[in-house]
Amino acid sequence: MPRALERVRGDAAPASLRWRLWERYHRDARLILVTSLVAGAAISLWWIDFNLYLEATGLSPAEIGLVATLANVAGAFIPFPASAVSDRVGRRAVFAAALFAGLVALGVLVAAGSALPLIVLAAMLWSAANNAFGVVVPPFLTERSEPAHRNELFALQSAIQNITNVVAAVLGGVVAVVVAGWLGIDQGGRGIYLIILVIMAALLVAGLASVRFLADDRPGSVAGQRLRRVGEPAAFPRDPRRRRARLGIVIRDRRRFARLVIPGFLISIGAGQVIPFLNLFVKQKFGLDLAELNAVFALTSLGTAAAILLQPRLARRFGQVASVVIVQAASIPFLSVLGFSPILWTVVAAMAVRSSLMNAGNPIANAFAMGLVEPAERATLSAATSVLWQLGWVVGGLWYTGLQATLGFDAGYTVNFVTIIALYSVATVLYWVWFRAHDRHWLAGVGTAR
Numbered sequence: 001m002p003r004a005l006e007r008v009r010g011d012a013a014p015a016s017l018r019w020r021l022w023e024r025y026h027r028d029a030r031l032i033l034v035t036s037l038v039a040g041a042a043i044s045l046w047w048i049d050f051n052l053y054l055e056a057t058g059l060s061p062a063e064i065g066l067v068a069t070l071a072n073v074a075g076a077f078i079p080f081p082a083s084a085v086s087d088r089v090g091r092r093a094v095f096a097a098a099l100f101a102g103l104v105a106l107g108v109l110v111a112a113g114s115a116l117p118l119i120v121l122a123a124m125l126w127s128a129a130n131n132a133f134g135v136v137v138p139p140f141l142t143e144r145s146e147p148a149h150r151n152e153l154f155a156l157q158s159a160i161q162n163i164t165n166v167v168a169a170v171l172g173g174v175v176a177v178v179v180a181g182w183l184g185i186d187q188g189g190r191g192i193y194l195i196i197l198v199i200m201a202a203l204l205v206a207g208l209a210s211v212r213f214l215a216d217d218r219p220g221s222v223a224g225q226r227l228r229r230v231g232e233p234a235a236f237p238r239d240p241r242r243r244r245a246r247l248g249i250v251i252r253d254r255r256r257f258a259r260l261v262i263p264g265f266l267i268s269i270g271a272g273q274v275i276p277f278l279n280l281f282v283k284q285k286f287g288l289d290l291a292e293l294n295a296v297f298a299l300t301s302l303g304t305a306a307a308i309l310l311q312p313r314l315a316r317r318f319g320q321v322a323s324v325v326i327v328q329a330a331s332i333p334f335l336s337v338l339g340f341s342p343i344l345w346t347v348v349a350a351m352a353v354r355s356s357l358m359n360a361g362n363p364i365a366n367a368f369a370m371g372l373v374e375p376a377e378r379a380t381l382s383a384a385t386s387v388l389w390q391l392g393w394v395v396g397g398l399w400y401t402g403l404q405a406t407l408g409f410d411a412g413y414t415v416n417f418v419t420i421i422a423l424y425s426v427a428t429v430l431y432w433v434w435f436r437a438h439d440r441h442w443l444a445g446v447g448t449a450r
Contacts, residue, residue, distance in 0.1 A: 029141055065397055065400050101129035135379075252373070
């Protein structure tokens with residue numbers, strides 16, 4: 001973190017200071033934040049409305065669960081190839097390819113109608129594109145930031161995505177309803193969701209336009225150079241051991257590597273059986289319409305953005321690991337309210353608080369992990385984290401589908417919420433036990449930087 005901001009702990013930085021800090025970020029880091037703003041809006045609309053679209057086309061809950069599971073399987077195959085390709089052709093090319101693939105997925109979905117095989121194909125392509133984009137962001141930001149203010153940059157990128165979720169959820173729902181009214185489209189049918197797909201396509205085009213302005217980072221173009229004004233090596237440091245790596249996978253310390261990814265894998269299994277289906281859960285339990293449902297998810301994203309921006313301050317006070325553990329542990333009781341309360345406003349509040357707390361620690365955890373491993377391992381770690389997240393969602397999705405088919409809505413979700421609470425608790429304890437010692441050294445370094 002910039003020293004100027006550290007000297008104003010506890011107070012909001014003046015506007016001029018915040019602008020100077022923004023200027024200190026590498027130009028490409030600022031551009032990818034802009035890309036996160038627009039492309040993230042499309043991703044959030046997919047997450048909020050895709051299952052509802054499938055329901056409107058006539059798919060059953062079991063079929064929707066199958067689509068989600070197969071999409072996650074496709075996403076699990078992408079991160080390692082994407083990270084390896086980004087090491088060879090540059091991060092910018094992967095960003096552009098991912099956004100273009102997302103556009104193709106939307107086109108396939110529109111053409112699919114109610115044909116399940118084409119819907120599955122579109123969902124798999126979207127998941128692959130989304131994961132290819134996401135897996136390159138952490139190493140990209142790490143290579144374009146100083147360790148002292150990396151927490152803030154990661155937090156800002158994540159907060160931007162969540163603020164975008166708010167705007168996309170509210171405007172996406174409202175605009176779709178208004179346009180549907182103008183065109184005389186049934187607001188409960190498939191047509192209103194096609195309007196949302198058009199909005200998503202426009203957002204992805206805007207994301208492609210912003211990626212176009214990123215600097216050429218192909219290895220041949222940056223060989224022997226270092227990024228200016230940052231304290232990291234160039235994006236592709238020469239390392240003879242990299243040539244011996246298979247599929248671009250570089251792991252120096254297997255034990256450390258495993259400990260970094262196992263807690264996230266446990267969380268992903270828990271999340272995969274609940275989070276993708278929260279829209280269906282809330283809609284069926286409380287009978288909300290499209291605009292109301294989008295507003296609910298907008299509220300949760302707004303709370304998450306606020307929590308993420310406050311998380312670096314918590315990290316400076318208690319340490320990176322402790323700050324992650326604090327917010328994750330605090331989120332667990334709200335899962336009980338979310339899963340078992342019969343009152344809408346308590347469920348909405350629990351969704352907002354749980355999402356805020358659970359997701360607030362992610363940017364700090366990512367910054368911590370990227371700083372803990374060697375530069376050559378970063379793309380591999382990002383890929384492994386993404387792969388295990390997708391695999392966890394595959395397991396969780398299959399568990400959800402099986403429970404819905406055998407136990408039905410109420411009993412199935414009861415088991416889902418008990419499982420997610422248990423897995424989140426175990427993951428949080430493991431993360432604390434394995435990495436708490438690192439906080440002492442990190443806090444000492446922050447104190448020295450001041």
